[in-house]
Amino acid sequence: MVKEVYFFTEMGYTAYPQDQARQRGYNNLMFPNEHFSPERAQELYSMYFDELQYCSESGFDGVMINEHHNNPLCMMPSVNVIGSILSRITKKGRIVFLGNVLPIHDNPLRVAEEIAMIDILSGGRVVCGFVRGIGQESIATNTNPVYNRERFDEAHNLIVKAWTTPGPFRWEGRHYDYRVVNPWVKPLQKPHPPIWIPGVASPESVRWAAEHRYPYIALAPPLDLIEEIYDLYDQVATAQGYTPTAEQRGYAIRVSVADTDEQAYEEGRNFYWQLGTSFGVTPRHWQAPPGYISREASQGQREQRRTAAANITPGGPVLDYEQAQATYQIVTGDPDTVIQKLKHIIDLVDPGYMIFWGREGPMSHKVAMRAIDRMTKEVIPAVKAYQADREKGRQSRVSG
């Protein structure tokens, strides 16, 4: 059953000139930052933080936050900065970092220290996710994409060891070297904050999460990828000698709730605010810099579908609004309709955690707040009360 439901927004910088981006054919990485207005960003930050605070207080079990770089998609350049603010302006609810982009850090111990501090400030409310970053962030941060996965692995191992092994100790690895690992500030939660791994279906990430017994959080994948993702997780878990539970499955989905189906359908278009896509427009060679995607993954049909699903490839298949609804990458409707659609997902996935990507783009504050109320008062209670249909769902597949 769904144990907890979180709220998410990318905190988009919605004020950039879309016509300029359309002319260039991309809206990130090298899209000129002269189009950024700090004054406009100040207004947007205020609005987004008000909404996140309200979610934490009004019925969500917390909020999910993330980070991106060189990208109007997301005004969170440091997930730890966002998280530290939330740790003080909210009093309850988990703060789900999905997550720290490990490979871009030359000093990953700083991530260990910052997360530890935020865990203390928040009273142990941190869920710590780790990510590889999207491809273009290797370029934005000038981190060699060839070593992205190696650095991710090593930084993770170092951080976990720093949290769990008494210091001081030495670390001499392939990408990181320390004479002294001995961070003074350590997390409140023991042995450390829960670690979750989000992804858009890269098979290596699913496998890696399962090997470490970390929950895998599927980020709004198309419906036809779901079974592959969690079947792979189950296979790896079986090989490791354990049976995954719902608490190892998370699911993030774009949700637009309004008073009527028609109204929600129209408001859901806000997810497609970036040149008619929901994740911006990026040339393929930025999205997949050298070595960033493994040969196995890049030649798989899965990768092709993932790329299409991510809706980010110019000239490639662009997922239109209707298709996104048909593949459940976005669900819209009045509360009853949305509940029915989410039950279908729950039948298939049986997730322990759901994340409602609940506001996006030029959606007004008023509309966002009304949607949040609908979610907390009607959708979340129904979702949490729902037992996955054993005949249709994952539970029957696992037990069968």
Added chain:
Amino acid sequence: MTTAGSHTETFVEVADVRLQLRQGGTGEPLLLLHGELGVPGWLRAYELLAEHFTVYVPSLPGFGQSARPDWIMSVRDLAAWVTWFVRDLQLPQPLNVIGCSLGGWIAAEIATFNAALFKKIVLVGAAGLKPEVGEVWDYFVHAPREAFTQAFYDPEHVPEYIKYYEKSQTPEEEIQVENNREMASRLFWKPYMRSHTLPALLRGIATPTLLVWGREDAIIPLNVCQLYQRAIPGATAKILESCGHMPELEKPTEFVQVVLDFLIAP
């Protein structure tokens, strides 16, 4: 082994690497170190050089269909490996070398630490130094195909551009292009296409060196040719007109002529 015309293409185990090796001609050995875009085939220039030398064109580790050892992480690592290649193939030393772009950088690195390996060095549009004016064109923010047009001055009139780069690629060719990009990224993502120490090391080169540059090189600006010439004692330079970053493909006849003048002249 495949044989086409005067050359062979084989896979050999050399210096701990399963290597794709093209070879043609007879006589004194001539080692050709390719650039970051790899070797598209047995080029016209190789054919012309093979009339005078035994020309060896290995696909360097990680490029083309050659295996990629994990330990090669820098151009200097690769330079060390090239010396093993010469040793294990039992090529007589010293031998002549032509290094194109990345290959030029490798040849220069070797010459700074091993004066016995090379008889004469030809550096063609060589990477490795930061331009005084302008920037080295950045492969990694551009699409793979853009690199091919950027590397030529007048691609539409270059037979080997049309032959190798203009057509749509097979899936196997696309994989090779991706392999080449990945290996290039391993070697010189940061600092990009240059070494911090090479400028100081070049003054130790005691081997006769010719620099060949396309005047319209839009990958590595012509002023890098002057930097090399100033740094390597006694180096001479030949500039080819109406020519881009790959003279060996764009102007094969003129290119081979200036190379022969240098290698064969007393």
